Amino acid sequence: MKIPRAYYYMNFFEPLKTCLRLVSLQHKRFSKVQEFEERYKEVFGNRYISLVSHARTGFYFCLKSLGLEEGDEILMTPINIPDMLNMARICGLKECLVDLKKETYSIDLADAQKKLSPKTRILFLTHLNGIVPNMDDIVHFCKENDLILIQDCTQIVNAKYKGRNLEEYSDYTISSLCDLKVIHTHIGGVITYSSSALKEKVDQIIERECSTMSASYFFRFLVEDMVAVILLNRVFFTFFIHPTLSMVTKLIGIDGVENFTKGKGLKIGPFYLFKGLFGGGGNVLKKSVPKGMLFSFSNLQASIGLKRLSLFKDLERRRIRNSKILYKSLAKHQSSLPSLNSSGSCVFWKFPFLTEHLEELQRYLSQRGVDSARSNLKCFNEIKEFHIKDTTPVASELSRNTLYIPAHPYLEEKDMLRISKYINDFFRNNS
Template identity: 25%
Template sequence: MIKLPRARIAIPFSTLVKALIKIPFIKLKRGDLNEQFERSLAAFWSLKYCATMPNCRVSLYYVLKSLRLQQGDEVLLTPLTIPDIVNAIRMLGLKPVFVDLSLDDQNIDIEDLERKISSKSKVLLLTYVSGIVPDMDLIMEKVRRHNLILLEDISQNYGSTYKDRLIGTFGVASIGSFSTGKTIASLLGGVILTNDKNIYDYIVDSASRELNKPNKIMLIRVLVEQIKIALATHPIIFSCVTYYAFRLFATLTPQSHFTFKKYSSKVVEKIPYYENYPILREAFPDEAMVWFSDLQAEIAMQSFRNLTRSIRLRRDRFAILCSNLNRDILELMPRALKNVNQNVYWHVPLYLKEDTLEFKKRFLKKGFDIIGFALRACSMEPVFEEYYQENPNTLLIKTNSVFLPIHESFTEKEMVKLAKSLNDHFEKRRSPVMKRYNLDNKTILITGAASGLGRCLTLNLADRAKKFILVDKNEEMLNEVVSILRGKGKDVDSYIFDFKYIDMLGQKIDEIYNNYEQIDVLFNVAGMEIAGFVDDLTLDSMREAHNVNCLAPFLFTSKIIPKMKKQGSGQIVSIASDMGKRGIPGRAPYCASKFSLVGFFESLRLELEPYNIDAVTVFPGVMNTNFWKNIRYEGRINAAGYDDKRPRNEPDAVAKRLIKKMEKRKRVISKFSPVTVYLFLNHTVPAFADYITKKSLDFKKVNL
């Protein structure tokens, strides 16, 4: 069985061992190796200045201090962060203002940002998480419009880009962390990158006066812990030893195991500053205020040299994973995660609709050690009560996210196995209603509801549906149906619109859909026919038939799909025609539009199947409705020479049969008849079908 750890560290094992052997005999100075590392980082980001720091939070402290802001000025930031990031803001007399996260990219929510900006807002701190890149155009537009100073925390996004521009180059300055697990990692550490000489000079001057020599014992402890992590996550040791130890820990103390941060060490017990507990500070402790030594720079340089390769391989592993995942699982990922050419995939988040702890337990048994966010939602921590904000997206991301294992060392076979395990898991959890669909207590939208089949469907469902949304162009007849429903005590809304005005229909549909949180069933019933020989028809005639018979159903359908995906179920029904399978002379506009509709729904059916949504195509046959009276004849053809003499089905009977078949989740609904044989002949012996067609139509009254 394949077994994958939640993460592996970026520092080569040999580098750690050499450092452990060397550290007792060297001085922890800040010299040439550190300067070389700083120059390499500045060159990579094409920035002028780089200063290494003891950690990320001290980096932020110095950058904010260099900006010389006024007491009470506001720093906008996202809630999922290290508590000492908040303390770094507070200690300078500034006010942290929390902005909710976006579910699309787990970065700043643009709408909430607009709400939170005030006259005191001076700084926007972007914290990129999971290696995901947000829409920087939208963010930069807000920064420029509100004259904000942009700072970037790139700790989890080293090497990511937006439109070929490196993340970390958009703001006045960027900060980062070199802690365990980062793609550029060392024995702790942080960095500041900037093009602003004033900021750089201030920071270098302050750091030279305020930072002290690192504690060698502390670094040795960190080294030993990283060696233990590297050994524990080695493929052979993890598969044979570590994995089974984790299975035991997860059984005995599941909550502790699955919230255990990156195999986090006992070192943090001896270094409270790095425990990241939410406490209020008035100053950083001495162990935090140390310079970044040459030894740390030498170690960090090893992972930095591998960064480009690491990004390429992580992108490759993510692409392999996605290519083997079912589409419904891909929909559980943040939308921006799919931008392979931008993201660096430090994590692969998945939003679950089930208990995350049970999910982690189940997948640990399958061989995959999966965790979630270790970062705290600081906006809701009691110690930061003064700055309390309810951020619903942040809470959802924090509680409902899990991280799928990903690392450049994972093999293609391992990623395929992970994908298969995920597919199997979600396949087994599919709703049991897959076998039947109950139309009781549903919200149902019906187009063409005023007459014919649409009216019959409405009335047959009157005693079962919870709510009706009815659309038609005939206001008088639609009002009659509405009156009948309301007389039965039904909740019903009606909308008047002619679908031939397709350019305005999209906006109308948006207005309708925005009024309802849930719509369970959509019936695309409305239709029309223009009859005429091709050389008598105009482009407008063809366009009008397509607008009503194909493009209107397309708009109603495409715009309701996101709503039904979110609901996890639904049915979309379109009334097609046998003439969508075989063309008939004199009916080109109708046949062409119905052919399009049939093809559209055949494509759609399998697209929606993974989402528990039915795309149903109905071939009702010739019905006894006013449809025939409303045909518009153009040119030489006329009603007298254009009479379909086939027996006509009663629309009420068709409606009853359709409802019965829908509840059995039939995707194509048609009735066996002589037309079925005719359509079979059309596919097998088309010349004979042509002969039957000519015999069955009376064109003698038409001057051809």
């Protein structure tokens, strides 16, 4: 059986059930939201959380609650969705991008130190790939420079540092609950706080700015989920998608396929088909938060979220097991693997492999039935619409040269050893 590039944390019937709930107006009902919130806190050990429409709007609410002044500065690690930078600008902040360290995929504090100014107020730290950095150093840097730390833990849910949840190291943490995330509620996000006072302040803004979800807005995400669940089904991928992908790659090249998965559409001659299907293709720049994004978390998301929580721990255990097999089997390529902090428990949301031979390795694996993926996130300073002068060379290299190797929960040890063998064979044959 072939192996698709990603794992979707729901089955095909769940989006269909949500369609029925949508018809029955469950997006206007909220009886299950409290149940989901309590269960989420129980599973992840959080005390204070708010459920929001998107992680990006959660970030926006946190920033608004801080009472910052126009022109205050925010240090940001540069790899995330463009809307995170939009939210900072909408709140009147001036961004300053901080480079990453190659071995950890996390912030380079020496670079951050150089980019401090008297107006710097916040460090917004995005954790990548489920790899845990040295949180002591990060917290010390923030305290020493009187900075508010906001974390994006979307890719590192349930990770620990010295036995503590990562959320405990900051006043605010946001996480996404959308496609490919371990807790997938079609769309949604979570804000975690260090105190009830912070939660109360943000909740007042949420209540003031949010309205009932638009069914048409939500339906678009349901369609994307249904398409993705089919495309990433292993049986369907083996007998239909992989042969089609091989044919399409010959026609439009591997870059064309990657652009399709990023929502840029399939370019056939002068035309683009399916543009925006996976969230791309829209306007990058935003002057304000679109009203459609500002809605209250509803029964539609809570119902699916409760099921995801019931399956979470077993799926996570298996994904981490598979990633550790890869890590051990690829030990001879140490410079391509992230450095693992002995004080952290990494969750390997994705398994990153850094290589200058990315395209060749990706093609080699594909020919052997293993579909791997490049990053779908560009550095903010490489998005021309933002007009950013900051340079982050290491982050750019990581974004450009990281190949994500499948370590899906349903794969077995023999699958992981087979993938490892292919990678080892590739480098032995091309040394």
